[in-house]
Amino acid sequence: MTDQMDHLDADDLAMLATSFESAMAAAPDPSTIDQALFELGWPELLEAAPTQGAATVFTALGATGTTSGALDDVLAHALGLDVSATTGVALPPTQRTTTPARRDDEQIVVDGLVSPRIDTATSIVLAVASDQAVELVRVDPSKVDVAPVGGIDPDGGHRRLRATIAAADTNAETPGGTWPGAVAAAQVALAHQLVASSRWMLDQAREHALERVQFGRAIASFQAIRHKLSETLVQIEGAASVAGACTDDSDPMLAALAKSLAGSAARTASKHAQQVLAGIGFTTEHDFQRWMKRTVVIEGLFGSASSLPTTIGEDLLARGTAPRLFEL
Amino acid sequence: MNADLPDAGSFRRELATWLNANADTLTPPHDGYGTLDEELAHYKTVKRALWDADFGRYGWPESVGGLGGPSMLRAIVGEEIATRALADASLWTMIEVLAPTISTFGSGALVAEMVPPFLRGDELWCQGFSEPGTGSDLASLACRATPTDGGWLVNGQKVWTSFAQYSERCVLLTRTGDAESRHRGITALFIDMDSPGITTRPIETQHGRPEFAEVFYDDVFVPEERLLGAVDGGWKVAMDILPYERSTTFWHRGAVLHGRCAQLVEHVAESPDRSPTAAQALGQAFQSVVAFRSRSRDTQYRLAEGGTLGAETSVDKILIASAEQELLETARGLLGGTIEFDDGPVAEMWRVDYLYSKAATIYGGTGEIQRNIVANRLLELGREA
Numbered sequence: 232m233t234d235q236m237d238h239l240d241a242d243d244l245a246m247l248a249t250s251f252e253s254a255m256a257a258a259p260d261p262s263t264i265d266q267a268l269f270e271l272g273w274p275e276l277l278e279a280a281p282t283q284g285a286a287t288v289f290t291a292l293g294a295t296g297t298t299s300g301a302l303d304d305v306l307a308h309a310l311g312l313d314v315s316a317t318t319g320v321a322l323p324p325t326q327r328t329t330t331p332a333r334r335d336d337e338q339i340v341v342d343g344l345v346s347p348r349i350d351t352a353t354s355i356v357l358a359v360a361s362d363q364a365v366e367l368v369r370v371d372p373s374k375v376d377v378a379p380v381g382g383i384d385p386d387g388g389h390r391r392l393r394a395t396i397a398a399a400d401t402n403a404e405t406p407g408g409t410w411p412g413a414v415a416a417a418q419v420a421l422a423h424q425l426v427a428s429s430r431w432m433l434d435q436a437r438e439h440a441l442e443r444v445q446f447g448r449a450i451a452s453f454q455a456i457r458h459k460l461s462e463t464l465v466q467i468e469g470a471a472s473v474a475g476a477c478t479d480d481s482d483p484m485l486a487a488l489a490k491s492l493a494g495s496a497a498r499t500a501s502k503h504a505q506q507v508l509a510g511i512g513f514t515t516e517h518d519f520q521r522w523m524k525r526t527v528v529i530e531g532l533f534g535s536a537s538s539l540p541t542t543i544g545e546d547l548l549a550r551g552t553a554p555r556l557f558e559l
Numbered sequence: 560m561n562a563d564l565p566d567a568g569s570f571r572r573e574l575a576t577w578l579n580a581n582a583d584t585l586t587p588p589h590d591g592y593g594t595l596d597e598e599l600a601h602y603k604t605v606k607r608a609l610w611d612a613d614f615g616r617y618g619w620p621e622s623v624g625g626l627g628g629p630s631m632l633r634a635i636v637g638e639e640i641a642t643r644a645l646a647d648a649s650l651w652t653m654i655e656v657l658a659p660t661i662s663t664f665g666s667g668a669l670v671a672e673m674v675p676p677f678l679r680g681d682e683l684w685c686q687g688f689s690e691p692g693t694g695s696d697l698a699s700l701a702c703r704a705t706p707t708d709g710g711w712l713v714n715g716q717k718v719w720t721s722f723a724q725y726s727e728r729c730v731l732l733t734r735t736g737d738a739e740s741r742h743r744g745i746t747a748l749f750i751d752m753d754s755p756g757i758t759t760r761p762i763e764t765q766h767g768r769p770e771f772a773e774v775f776y777d778d779v780f781v782p783e784e785r786l787l788g789a790v791d792g793g794w795k796v797a798m799d800i801l802p803y804e805r806s807t808t809f810w811h812r813g814a815v816l817h818g819r820c821a822q823l824v825e826h827v828a829e830s831p832d833r834s835p836t837a838a839q840a841l842g843q844a845f846q847s848v849v850a851f852r853s854r855s856r857d858t859q860y861r862l863a864e865g866g867t868l869g870a871e872t873s874v875d876k877i878l879i880a881s882a883e884q885e886l887l888e889t890a891r892g893l894l895g896g897t898i899e900f901d902d903g904p905v906a907e908m909w910r911v912d913y914l915y916s917k918a919a920t921i922y923g924g925t926g927e928i929q930r931n932i933v934a935n936r937l938l939e940l941g942r943e944a
Binding site for chain 2: 449548
């Protein structure tokens, strides 16, 4: 399989997508998924086709409502580090795209997040903002303070990471990529995940609307319901298109746009699906609430639909014009 | 398609070089919007120049004087023209909407005679579909065509006919079946607008540009060779227009919006006292424009690969309408009173666009109709109550 990764075509990717989804559905625990991903050739895929490969894996994560440490791998690859199931890469705080750490003299102050990779990682890579540039350091997980599993989505495994570490306790890494490049790669991957989970939420609402009878007819026959679901699909398709327009060498602004649009679509899907699913969707008997909570967490990673428009607008103003970003 | 056809990238580069070299001829003599007469005169100049330089002939079949190649080449011309604001966007749209369908449904002789002057910009055509009693429900149209010696006599009224008062020809939908025949009793005719019995009355609209008209047909004779498609087959003609309206035309419209977005960014970037929320508003509006352009590009690719376009283009329509309204509302906020209070060509341009954007969810199928189509055909939600 590894030998063939150089000649990936649409059929290969579709086959891989099916394998990824089956593995995720079979054992939805993050570390088992990580293991399955590595066995299925995820690091080689990432090497051969970074954007498309990540799109495949993160679409499968979104469609199955699962989480994994794959985002750490996307970041490691974009930063030019070796991709390994025992390497974690710290994430920015929620809603932000800034580095999760900054240098304060001889200390490194960490305020960020970690993915479920933290449970199996033997080292964590921190992107550290300093006066000069962004440096990368590797640290032993025992040196940082990882919050216990909890919050809105305990099973998802994303947690806060906070620490003040002596710089002497870390090992410098030589980056082969830039932090903005890593941010863009993560944003595209997450956009695909959000699009896929939005599609799942829409599907659930659609099925319910066709089955649920009130006033003697399926509630799908009422225009108020139909237009909510239509609006959801339109937003999903717009976001999916921009996520799909991102390539290995596209402008990083396009990645931010993809993430922001996907976040916005996920918010709409979650809002309208919740309303259409109504009572049953509010109970733990229905899976919707799991997806909704997970979406809340994922939507905040690497900038959200609330924070990214400002970032994008500032970028536009700095450029002084609106770039086309893609051509026919 | 022949082997000499340029690829999209080199076509765009050659076109850009030519447009820059001929900027003197191609740049409108007026700042902002001219009057419709000025816009029409300049549109014809631009069309003719593009045709004579061959750029306007790519993407059209040889049967109408074209040089062949995919319609994407036309989309590129439209985009570059829109980006440089060289021709009025609404006028530009008419060819893309009407010429492909007429080329399909007109007789060989009719097409060979009529389409080339339209493509060259010698003529303008209009589209007579809507009626006072026929808005969203197109199949209810009543303008009647009665068979007579050698053709038809048309009686009735159309409304919202864009540029009727400037047009040489009209693609007209008429009722030929009984009143209950709905879409099965409609016939499409190709009409000379100088035929006796036609009266046009421009409509004053909220954006101040009388580009729409009411058109009255009083015993208008139409020769039988002006039939488009089959008798009672007009619905098919009308439906054939849809994919063109939603592909090259939309891509062009997206380029217009993108151009406005760029102008707005330039304006705000140069403003000394920028609002603290300016960046967010710009980012939000730009995001909607990008979502539409990306979706529209996918549609172009699907068409280029031989796919047919149907209900999924309702998604494109909803995206462009919301992007346009969001962008112009954002512009109103960020231009600091220009739209509300100022005069002069630049203020007038923004004001016209702002007011026109309100129609984006009305024309070409309302936002509600589009959402119904998405619900019926894409989400398959079954029958509506």
